[in-house]
Amino acid sequence: MNVQRIAAIAAIAGAVLGGASVVALGAAAYSAAQPQARAEAVSSSTDDSSESRREQSPPAAPAAAGQGTQLAAASGTDTNAADYNPYLDPLSDQYVTPEARSEWLGKQVVIRECMADAGFDFLEWQWWIGGSPQPTGLDFETSVLWTQALYGPDTNHPGGGCAEEGDQAEAEARAAGTPLGAAETPVDPAAPTEREVWLEFQQLVRDCMADAGHEYLYWEWWNGSQAQPLDLTESERAEWSLALNGNAGGGAAYRWEDAGCWGRAVHESGNDNMH
Structure with missing residues (x-):
């Protein structure tokens, strides 16, 4: 888990220093941590019982901690550059495999349907290129209700919301040998990192x-x-x-x-x- 990244993203959202909304935006650090932790878990395991997985290239073995950046740098990549994205670099130890990204997006479909049933939009969220699933421009009261629908009534102790429903669907699909999956939206090469x-x-x-x-x-x-x-x-x-x-x-x-x-x-x- 990249704590510096989580703090930076949460800070931009106003959750660390701006304090724009403790309830609505205070979960930013939690939501930022979730996909990364989940993706790391997915990246480190494969399910050979899945027919679709057999047809795909197996995920590359993750580099030992700290070595991925060295490998990327040795390849001539400037890993400190602003336009560098470690989550899309196979030589980085923070790389998120296509299988992990597909499963994450499949879970997002479940969450999006749950949020729609609750009366809220949930934007497409490919966290490895940034962004947020929460629509912009919500007033304070609506942002509170949106966050509670996602994480449950107590956002300081998430549980019972659509995010949990997504986690359950993900676990059940893995247990059945048919991991969730969804196609990625192509990334605009000109989009800022x-x-x-x-x-x-x-x-x-x-x-x-x-x-x-x-x-x-x-x-x-x-x-x-x-x-x-x-x-x-x-x-x-x-x-x-x-x-x-x-x-x-x-x-x-x-x-x-x-x-x-x-x-x-x-x-x-x-x-x-x-x-």
Whole structure:
């Protein structure tokens, strides 16, 4: 599980620093973790009892932890580049096999039907290229209901929602020797990668911080860098953090105007419930 990636995605959604909606968006880290953990489990196993699986090339054996990036780099790939996607690189230890992607999308079909029965849209979600299944532009109350339909009434302890129904269907299909499956939507080669989306978001934050009189360093979460300058005094760090995070309330009391430069960037990129 890539904790840095989860934190970065959740932060863009407003769940970490912006706090746009604790209930509606607070599950972002959980939903971001789910597909990756699930895909890793699928990638490491095959089911020879499935006729369709026999007709496909077997998944490549995963590289030992940490070696995939070295292999990809040795092939001449710049694994630190913003346009690099480790989930689609067979030499990366984060690679998600076609079989794993197909099963994930098959489970999404089950979840989408369940959400439709509950009266909600559930967007196509190929997590390995980014995105989110939640429609944008929902008001606060609707986003709460959407999240509860997906994860159950207590989003801090998911269970009982459409996501669980998808998990059950996935487990039953595996037990029957016929894993779920669905076709992928072709990826637009010109579409920005998850990293490039992050950098666009970061530029919104950086511009706002500059207008507020603060330096905000170039930050690539996948390289372990940070945005706050290292030479600030304690009082300067406090001022910097206030400019970045603001002092907004949570839940229905949240106002992006009070959430600092991060909240402004979340709003301007369309990732809060204030549209």
